[in-house]
Amino acid sequence: METGLLDAFAQEYKHLLDSELRALVEKLDAPSVIKESMIYSLEAGGKRIRPLLLFATLDAFGIDPKKGLPVAAAIEMIHTYSLIHDDLPSMDNDDLRRGKPTNHKVFGDAIAILAGDALLTYSFEVIGLLSNEFAPANTKLKLVVEMAKAAGTEGMVGGQVADMEGEGKNLTLPELDYIHIHKTGKLLRFSVVAGAILADSSQSQLDHLSGFAHHLGLAFQIQDDILDLIGNPQVIGKPVGSDTTNHKSTYPQLLSLEGARAALHKQINLSEEYLIKTGLNTKLLREITDLVASRDH
Amino acid sequence: METGLLDAFAQEYKHLLDSELRALVEKLDAPSVIKESMIYSLEAGGKRIRPLLLFATLDAFGIDPKKGLPVAAAIEMIHTYSLIHDDLPSMDNDDLRRGKPTNHKVFGDAIAILAGDALLTYSFEVIGLLSNEFAPANTKLKLVVEMAKAAGTEGMVGGQVADMEGEGKNLTLPELDYIHIHKTGKLLRFSVVAGAILADSSQSQLDHLSGFAHHLGLAFQIQDDILDLIGNPQVIGKPVGSDTTNHKSTYPQLLSLEGARAALHKQINLSEEYLIKTGLNTKLLREITDLVASRDH
Numbered sequence: 311m312e313t314g315l316l317d318a319f320a321q322e323y324k325h326l327l328d329s330e331l332r333a334l335v336e337k338l339d340a341p342s343v344i345k346e347s348m349i350y351s352l353e354a355g356g357k358r359i360r361p362l363l364l365f366a367t368l369d370a371f372g373i374d375p376k377k378g379l380p381v382a383a384a385i386e387m388i389h390t391y392s393l394i395h396d397d398l399p400s401m402d403n404d405d406l407r408r409g410k411p412t413n414h415k416v417f418g419d420a421i422a423i424l425a426g427d428a429l430l431t432y433s434f435e436v437i438g439l440l441s442n443e444f445a446p447a448n449t450k451l452k453l454v455v456e457m458a459k460a461a462g463t464e465g466m467v468g469g470q471v472a473d474m475e476g477e478g479k480n481l482t483l484p485e486l487d488y489i490h491i492h493k494t495g496k497l498l499r500f501s502v503v504a505g506a507i508l509a510d511s512s513q514s515q516l517d518h519l520s521g522f523a524h525h526l527g528l529a530f531q532i533q534d535d536i537l538d539l540i541g542n543p544q545v546i547g548k549p550v551g552s553d554t555t556n557h558k559s560t561y562p563q564l565l566s567l568e569g570a571r572a573a574l575h576k577q578i579n580l581s582e583e584y585l586i587k588t589g590l591n592t593k594l595l596r597e598i599t600d601l602v603a604s605r606d607h
Numbered sequence: 608m609e610t611g612l613l614d615a616f617a618q619e620y621k622h623l624l625d626s627e628l629r630a631l632v633e634k635l636d637a638p639s640v641i642k643e644s645m646i647y648s649l650e651a652g653g654k655r656i657r658p659l660l661l662f663a664t665l666d667a668f669g670i671d672p673k674k675g676l677p678v679a680a681a682i683e684m685i686h687t688y689s690l691i692h693d694d695l696p697s698m699d700n701d702d703l704r705r706g707k708p709t710n711h712k713v714f715g716d717a718i719a720i721l722a723g724d725a726l727l728t729y730s731f732e733v734i735g736l737l738s739n740e741f742a743p744a745n746t747k748l749k750l751v752v753e754m755a756k757a758a759g760t761e762g763m764v765g766g767q768v769a770d771m772e773g774e775g776k777n778l779t780l781p782e783l784d785y786i787h788i789h790k791t792g793k794l795l796r797f798s799v800v801a802g803a804i805l806a807d808s809s810q811s812q813l814d815h816l817s818g819f820a821h822h823l824g825l826a827f828q829i830q831d832d833i834l835d836l837i838g839n840p841q842v843i844g845k846p847v848g849s850d851t852t853n854h855k856s857t858y859p860q861l862l863s864l865e866g867a868r869a870a871l872h873k874q875i876n877l878s879e880e881y882l883i884k885t886g887l888n889t890k891l892l893r894e895i896t897d898l899v900a901s902r903d904h
Contacts, residue, residue, distance in 0.1 A: 341769055420697050423697065426724070427692060434755045447747075458735065467725045471638045474717060
């Protein structure tokens with residue numbers, strides 16, 4: 311697998327995204343503690359897979375990915391708000407995320423709740439204020455509506471609810487798919503679809519890209535479950551077997567390890583078939599797909 | 608004071624708003640528990656002052672207030688989300704709101720957090736999906752941006768943070784004003800400004816209406832503080848003196864009761880001066896102002 315191109319691309323845009331996120335929060339006229347709390351979690355790192363998907367999609371359309379920075383920032387704000395709220399004591403009660411204390415451990419539960427609320431709210435303002443030259447009014451409105459659908463009860467929030475309701479139960483495969491398609495899949499999908507909306511793509515290109523992202527999201531989750539079972543704890547940064555300990559339903563548990571590996575490759579193949587149908591120059595998106603299939607953390 | 612007109616108007620539109628809110632949530636394709644939790648708090652009642660301000664503003668422009676129902680629903684979703692999150696154990700830890708168990712007492716903290724998140728997210732989708740006929744793309748975008756500003760760190764969330772930081776402290780008058788202008792004032796103001804945006808008003812009319820709502824919001828809060836001190840607990844539905852017990856800074860405490868009454872009348876006068884400047888038929892808005900000045904709950 312050759313990921314040199316993606317590596318360089320990811321490095322450059324991660325850096326630009328960090329600056330964009332910081333600048334967007336710093337310019338707010340608001341009490342300093344809430345801004346600090348927002349920046350703390352936005353800068354906690356992570357793979358930035360959603361922004362990368364958006365940038366790579368813009369690149370596929372021959373559009374300078376830099377133009378997508380505010381949209382990428384808005385998506386990352388939504389992802390970050392969901393992590394802050396998920397980590398709260400009344401949700402997953404996590405003290406650490408990526409080796410750093412979670413937001414509520416540093417700022418307290420109340421500020422953590424409000425920082426999440428603030429990031430979610432601000433993401434829509436950032437979309438609404440995109441430059442008219444790059445994103446005409448109708449483009450911005452499509453982004454607002456699709457982002458809300460991806461983040462709300464028909465998307466991420468709905469998946470989180472289903473995940474909580476499924477705890478300690480033996481889920482069926484369709485139930486497990488529902489959780490992942492909604493909890494993580496819809497916002498991943500939006501990251502790609504947002505690129506197509508910004509590029510004013512044809513409906514069929516948008517549909518193909520949407521199909522690509524849907525299957526990529528499932529592949530990502532299946533690999534997550536496999537890594538939890540057989541990954542190297544030093545590399546993935548958390549103990550293996552936590553899904554079993556937490557009585558979480560997983561793909562290897564439902565399909566066996568071999569079955570999960572087969573399902574992963576099926577999802578990867580489906581996502582690549584959709585990519586080909588777009589007829590675009592999708593080398594970066596293809597590298598992201600390879601990375602998801604073979605990642606070790 | 609003659610409020611017969613407003614009473615009839617409020618009755619009719621409260622009913623329509625309730626139906627609108629229920630229909631908007633019911634049509635969501637989402638786990639039933641999150642929809643039930645959203646509807647539970649949306650139907651917990653309340654004065655619906657924000658929707659009423661929007662309807663009355665549309666009426667002032669000669670626009671059928673019914674057309675504003677989805678916008679009113681979006682605003683009430685934001686107000687409701689803020690109450691659900693404010694009531695959480697890690698925030699105000701309230702078990703009752705308007706005599707009913709708070710959302711988290713019925714659905715648990717996790718679902719309450721997610722119901723708040725879902726309402727906030729959905730409010731933007733509802734604005735984004737307004738009929739193009741009534742609200743062209745640029746109108747919808749203005750609403751998205753102004754609503755986000757009113758609800759976010761430069762508005763309601765910022766006010767909530769300042770309120771929490773001010774607990775147990777002796778605040779100055781500017782500090783107390785900051786809290787109320789942001790925590791409740793910005794969303795009240797948006798309810799009026801949204802009407803002006805939908806009516807495609809002139810900038811000066813929008814500015815006058817914005818000034819009206821700003822002063823009305825302060826009047827509303829001063830009267831709240833006065834009622835907490837001298838109101839009839841049977842009528843206001845909660846014990847009087849809770850601000851003193853909770854060591855909250857209030858207008859009567861900073862200005863004396865007489866000073867607070869004078870400040871209330873000053874704010875009412877200022878708001879009415881702005882109304883006159885609009886040159887619109889503002890009889891309903893004027894009745895709302897009278898109601899705020901003389902309300903006993």
